[in-house]
Structures are given as structure tokens and as C-alpha cells.
Amino acid sequence: MIDIHTHILHNCDDGSDSLELSIKQIKNMIEKGVTDIVLTPHYMNSYVQTDSRIIDKQFKELSIAAASMKVNLYKGGEIFLNPGIEDKVNSELCIGDTSYILVETNMGEFTNEIYEILFNLVQKGLKPILAHPERYHYIQNDPDMAEDFLHRNIYLQINAGSILGLYGQTISKTAWYLIDNGFAHFMASDNHCRTDEYILPIAKEMIHDKIDNYTAELLTKINPQKMLNNEKINYFYLQKQKIEKKGFFERFLRKI
Numbered sequence: 001m002i003d004i005h006t007h008i009l010h011n012c013d014d015g016s017d018s019l020e021l022s023i024k025q026i027k028n029m030i031e032k033g034v035t036d037i038v039l040t041p042h043y044m045n046s047y048v049q050t051d052s053r054i055i056d057k058q059f060k061e062l063s064i065a066a067a068s069m070k071v072n073l074y075k076g077g078e079i080f081l082n083p084g085i086e087d088k089v090n091s092e093l094c095i096g097d098t099s100y101i102l103v104e105t106n107m108g109e110f111t112n113e114i115y116e117i118l119f120n121l122v123q124k125g126l127k128p129i130l131a132h133p134e135r136y137h138y139i140q141n142d143p144d145m146a147e148d149f150l151h152r153n154i155y156l157q158i159n160a161g162s163i164l165g166l167y168g169q170t171i172s173k174t175a176w177y178l179i180d181n182g183f184a185h186f187m188a189s190d191n192h193c194r195t196d197e198y199i200l201p202i203a204k205e206m207i208h209d210k211i212d213n214y215t216a217e218l219l220t221k222i223n224p225q226k227m228l229n230n231e232k233i234n235y236f237y238l239q240k241q242k243i244e245k246k247g248f249f250e251r252f253l254r255k256i
């Protein structure tokens with residue numbers, strides 16, 4: 001598995017508060033089958049708690065501390081879409097050496113201004129991935145809006161916690177709807193280091209059980225690997241035709 005959204009880089013935001021905790025979390029993730037981790041500290045016109053030079057220093061520190069571990073670490077950010085952010089986004093904020101960037105919006109309203117910011121980012125040659133769309137009210141109220149994002153060259157990343165129902169029923173229902181309809185490209189942990197339980201494998205298993213193995217692999221390995229290679233990922237992908245299972249009376253009534 002490849003986890004493309006985590007807050008494990010220490011002392012940068014509301015995630016890990018020490019190098020020791022970061023290493024402990026990484027060990028746990030490796031044990032659960034993770035091979036690659038993208039570190040995505042919050043960025044709101046600047047990194048939340050520190051500046052980019054310190055982020056670089058901490059990234060080196062963590063990379064050295066994890067050097068003997070069987071894992072690849074990549075630096076990125078979770079960029080909050082504010083007016084003017086387009087001018088600040090450069091390769092430093094991209095994931096690893098790719099042109100992919102992880103972005104988030106406010107929870108409530110999706111304005112034309114945000115469409116414009118996303119359009120400008122795409123025009124710059126960047127490939128935005130919208131983090132946890134299922135958590136935003138505008139998607140919950142109109143989940144088919146997700147399809148519009150795909151037409152606008154925006155990828156979507158579901159949180160594992162949403163699949164498990166950790167943020168409540170509405171978010172869970174929305175997350176499943178997005179996956180069921182082929183609107184999701186990635187699933188990640190958004191791990192804030194608040195618990196020892198690492199849930200990405202559990203959510204992956206649920207997708208395997210409820211949908212199929214291909215979708216589970218697509219969201220946690222196939223697409224993330226393409227992203228790390230900076231390959232283009234299809235916005236739309238092949239979905240299995242759902243066959244409704246009808247009861248005897250429904251089948252009987254259909255014949256009349």
C-alpha cells in the first residue's frame with residue numbers, strides 16, 4: 001500500500017509532535033503493509049507552524065531516522081485553497097518530484113473563486129488531488145458534483161476513516177457513493193498520529209469485500225504508484241456494471 005496523505009512529519013501542524021512519534025507511526029504502517037508514505041503538512045498561504053526551510057530540515061531528519069526502514073518517504077503538503085494561493089504553489093509543494101499536489105477547501109461552500117483557483121493550478125501544468133471530498137458539505141449535498149471535478153482534471157482522494165464511518169453516517173455514505181460511482185482515484189489515511197491504530201488496511205479490506213479487489217488495489221496502490229512515477233492517471237475508469245438482484249415477485253411483475 002501507498003499512503004499519499006499523512007501528517008506524520010513532526011512539529012509542522014496538528015499531526016505528529018515528535019520525531020519519536022513519527023518513527024513509531026512509520027514502523028506501525030510498515031508492519032501493516034505500507035511501502036511508501038507521502039508527508040503532507042497543512043499549508044495555508046504558508047506552512048501552519050513553521051517555514052519551508054524548517055520543513056526541509058525536518059524532512060531530512062525524519063528521512064535519516066527512517067533510513068534503515070523499508071519505506072520510501074516523499075514530501076508534499078496539503079494546500080488550503082485560498083485566493084492568491086496559485087502564485088505560491090511551486091515544485092516545493094508538489095508530491096515528491098511529481099506535478100501532483102494535494103489540496104483542500106473549506107467545509108461549507110464551493111465558490112466560483114475556488115473553481116478559478118483550481119483552473120489556474122491546472123493551467124500551470126499541476127495535477128490537483130482534492131483531499132477528502134466526502135467531508136465537504138457541498139459534495140454531501142450534491143455528490144454528483146464530483147463528476148464535474150473529473151471533467152475539470154481534478155483527482156479525488158477519499159479518507160479511510162470515512163469508509164469506516166469514523167466521521168459519521170453522512171460522510172460515510174458520501175464516500176461509498178463516490179467510490180461506487182467511479183469518482184474516487186485514491187484512498188489515504190490522513191493520519192494525524194492521534195491513535196496507534198492504522199486504518200488504511202481495514203478500509204481497503206472493506207472495499208475488497210463490498211466492491212472488488214481491483215478497486216481496493218486501484219485506490220491504495222495502482223493509482224498512487226502512477227502518481228509517484230508522475231504518470232497520468234485516467235480521470236474516468238472502467239466500472240463494473242452493477243446487476244441488481246431482484247426477488248421473485250419483482251422478476252414476476254417485470255414480465256407482466
Ligand SMILES: [Fe+2]
Nearest residue numbers: 005007078190
Ligand atoms: Fe490532512
